[in-house]
Amino acid sequence: MQATSPGGVQSPHRPPIWLLGSSGFSARLAGMLGLPFAFAHHFSAQNTVPALDLYRETFRPSGVLDAPYALIGVSALATDDEKEARRQVLAAALNMVRLRSGRPGLVPTPEEAEAYEFSPMERELVDTWNANVIHGTADEVRTGLDELQKRTGADELMLTANAHGGDVRLRSYELIADAYGLPTPA
Incomplete structure (x- = not known):
């Protein structure tokens, strides 16, 4: 049919x-x-x-x-203001860094992501990942x-x-x- x-x-x-x-x-x-x-x-x-x-x-x-x-x-992530969107997208990117390094888990808080010290390799992954997220x-x-x-x-x-x-x-x-x-x- x-x-x-x-x-x-x-x-x-x-x-x-x-x-x-x-x-x-x-x-x-x-x-x-x-x-x-x-x-x-x-x-x-x-x-x-x-x-x-x-x-x-x-x-x-x-x-x-x-x-x-x-x-x-x-x-895609829409929030009521652009700053919050950037914070949430960073948290999701930290989650992806953890997943790709064998440490999967829940999406961290934006505060945890902002405090995290990304290595140069992790920062490159974050920048590449976030370039593909439509947010704001x-x-x-x-x-x-x-x-x-x-x-x-x-x-x-x-x-x-x-x-x-x-x-x-x-x-x-x-x-x-x-x-x-x-x-x-x-």
């Missing part, structure tokens, strides 16, 4: 099938199989445009899709997301908000939804 949404539905009991990736290999495979492609921009931003181009170039219509359909995962006020994040969508031609953006505390993440999603005029939970 052909579905009207990306990923198709092979039967009423099966969810849509997508291929998730962060490389040219996964992009090519999704294209050759005629599947919708979800690219992990938040992990591999420098490869986003080349991967999406490769996906579109190699796309073959299938029983699932007649044309390419791409989604990108984006790290709701209007700044909306502008950044719109520019990213236009630059990549992605059909959808899937957002992740890495921050210390669920309340900060929830507020970020509310601010972004409001910036786009989308409904938010009461």
Whole structure:
């Protein structure tokens, strides 16, 4: 059975099938199989445009899709003020430093991240990681997301908000939804 949404539905009991990736290999495979492609921009931003181009170039219509359909995962964090956004993004970056050095855990507090003495190698990772996070006020994040969508031609953006505390993440999603005029939970 052909579905009207990306990923198709092979039967009423099966969810849509997508291929998730962060490389040219996964992009090519999704294209050759005629599947919708979800690219992990938040992990591999420098490869986003080349991967999406490769996906579109190699796309073959299938029983699932007649044309390419791409989604990108984006790290985005909106707060009520820019300074708080920078503090939360630094905390999330410290969490990534810890993860990549074999010390995974919860996202630290912004105060802990501000007090942390990053080595030169860690600072380089933080700067690279944070360059790919769209953050700031709701209007700044909306502008950044719109520019990213236009630059990549992605059909959808899937957002992740890495921050210390669920309340900060929830507020970020509310601010972004409001910036786009989308409904938010009461």
